[in-house]
Amino acid sequence: MSTYPARLLVVGLLLALPAAGAAEQRPASELTVNYRDVQPILIGRCAKCHAPQGIMGPAPEGYSLVDYASTLAQSERARVVPGSAEASELVRRIRGQARPRMPFDGPPFLAEEEIALIVAWIDQGARDAQGKPAPVPRGARLRLHGRLEANWRLDGLALKITSATRVEDSPQPGDYVQVRGRLLEDGSLLLERIRRR
Template sequence: MPGFPLRLLAPLLLSAAALADAPTYHADIAPLLASRCLACHSGAQAPLGLRLDSLEQLLRGSQRGPVVHPGDAAGSELLRRLTGSSQPRMPLTGPPFLAAAEIALVERWINAGLPPGDARAAEPAIPSPRPGEAVDYRHVEAILLRRCATCHSPNGLMGAAPEGYQLSSYAATLASGERARVVPGNPAASELVRRIRGQARPRMPYDGPPYLTDAEVDLIVAWIEQGARDAAGRPAPLPVGAKLRLHGRLDEAGKLDGLALLIDARTRLDDAPRPGAYVQVRGRLDAGGRVRVERLRLR
């Protein structure tokens, strides 16, 4: 390279090498966003219109403007949210937040100029059950995180999770220490289902309408009906003896919106509950997955 100063060549070679080793969107960033961000930031209901389900959408930014600036990671709102220098820190369902190595990956990608990489390296973002395939947690996780965990998480929009119930992980969703909201194999006895159907008030998600679509509700119902399987396809154990608290309409047969109730001489009846009334049921889950009523009262 005649006449080109060698002292200027070295920085150029170093920059080219750094760019060659830089993360790319399709190979490195897209899978990370899919696993931690797309549950909320995808589709028409993405907060502030910020969709992270494609490079084009990410570059478009939110209603407030761009969230990444090529070559300027420190000035990019995406990175600031991931580190917590802008609040609320993301993902909203954290902790756990992204690991330091994952945040560093995003920082390097932005500083390298947002290289796209090979689109063939992209992975499917949100799995859907194939015909005949059992529904497991992977198939409902995105719905729960996008529409429910925004409040029902340790640092949600309402602060602490309402009534301590978190929907930010499989274990939290199935937790039954205080009371069970999911009864594997019995959607009608699951408080979660009754809330998203509107059988129990207030209907959830609390920021609805829009509420969950019929297809989304049906998928969650199928998941619970098939045993509330984890991401590996293992059915959840029945939380025998767990407390339940259900709301709904009492019918002529003494059922709660069609759900059979075990009522006996030990059941406490308050306020003369009658058919057609909106009532609260407190009880426990027996070994057969049935609701043994301890108290029934008007609401």
């Protein structure tokens, strides 16, 4: 679509390159991505619901995607963890690792190029429109869904379990689970609760 930034087209071209020519090109993850690059996707596909008065009424779970500050807000919990797309609920929703997959009116869901651009933006620190990385919300609450793997991993994301962690319904590797916890200083997720869904 013509409203998408040129950066999205570059990401799409890089993802579509044949393996032989890929060595001569920069991978999509090496592009410097800021909020201006992802804003058209978030506004065009997400903010129709995730807005103070979207098509479903108030923003679902109070999460608005109408601007940079709202996207990074963490009043209830952090949905974007700058520097870690894997720990970001927003990414897990648009990839379909968490249910329901977003956008809620999909399919069609976001294109792989759009998802790759959002992942790169978050992994690079969720930079604002001027290119300044966001601070990592240490101590913020997180709520994630996904598939539990061996050694307490959630779709590859390492989880820290302690004797204080509430483990409900005996989750086993392969189960779809919900986890709640806090982001530690080292960027890892300390689990307060894990349960099968």
